[in-house]
Amino acid sequence: MDYEIKLEWGARGxxxxxxxxxIVIIVDVxxxxxxxxxAVQHQAIIYPYPPPLNEQAKAYAQTKNAEMVWGRAEALREGGHSLSPLSFGAGDRARNYVMCSLNGALCTSAASQIPTLLIGCLLNASAVAKSAQRFVQKLNRNITVIACGEKWSDAANQENNLRPGIEDYLAAGxxxxxxxGSKSPEAEVCAGAYEYSKHKIERLIRESxxxxxLRERGDDADVIYCxxxxxxxxxxxxYEEYxxxxxxR
Structure with a gap:
């Protein structure tokens, strides 16, 4: 059966x-x-870029007249914006940023050729669902929600390095x-996990x-916000690259 709503994990999904x-919705909470x-709420323009964050990424940012969004540790050294959502605010309107990340940016780049790619999380869950539904009516396409997950940093050769993250799974749900629309078994179970957990979702995610x-590095405020x-x-x-x-409409 060709289900209308599917759930997949990571870059391979x-x-x-x-x-x-x-139609793809990228979820990396x-x-x-x-x-x-x-960032987009504050009217910034974001150019996702696949890892690693290296000289090539910096050169790409120069071609887009964009600033780099650093990892949290790098931002402490370099200054400027980081992957923390709290680093963005009203002063970022109409500014360009290149954002490189191990999971969300990688998955976004893996689907860059599709007709419609949306970015979703808990912060905009209802809005992104409504938007995707409107694109279904316009394009007559199915929807896949991508739970990006994390990566094991010490995976051995031949081991799958994807580490599923409940924060992405619950937001996808x-x-x-x-x-x-008709939901695949994976999508149905994911939605059920959210319905079961929604009354305690903040506690579950904070303990994930x-x-x-993040909390051990002093970024508890990020977790609460997300x-x-x-x-x-x-x-x-x-839209193309940004x-x-x-x-x-």
Whole structure:
């Protein structure tokens, strides 16, 4: 059966969705998606760039007249914006940024050729679901929600380095639960996980492996911020190389 709503994991799942020509929603709560949503809420323009963050990435930023978004540790040395969503604010309107990350930016680049790629998280779960549904009506395409997950830093040869993250799974479920159409078993279970957990979602995410890593580095404020449901109505969409607010006209 060709389900209308699917769930996939990571860059490989993104490639599968891209090959099907699906509408794709990238979900990386901690914190690529949350940071892009926040930046676009403040009318910044984001150029996602696949890892690593190296001289090539910096050269790309120069071609786009853009500033680099650093990892949290690098931002302490270099100054400027970081992958923390709290580093963006009202002063970023109409400014260009290149954002490189191990998960969300990688998945976004893996699906860069598809007709419609949206960025979702808890902060805009309802808005991104509504936007995706409108694109279904316009394009007559199915939807795949991508839970980006994390990567094991010490995976041995031949080991899969994807580390599923419950923060992405629950946010994907929050989005899927609002989508209309036949759901794959994976999507149905994901939506069910959200419905079961929604009354305690902040506590679960704060105690997740990904959140603990941030909290141990002093970024608890980021975790609290990213756990907010439907804070914004903005929906970032990838237009060729950059993300800005989706035009649903």
């Amino acid at each position: 993104t490639r599968a969705a891209s090959q099907r020509g699906d 901690l914190s690529f998606s949350s940071t892009v949503v926040t 929050a989005i899927i639960s609002q989508l209309q 492996a990904s959140a603990r890593e 756990c907010q449901l439907d804070k914004y109505a903005v929906v970032p969409m990838l 993300c800005t607010e989706a035009d649903n």
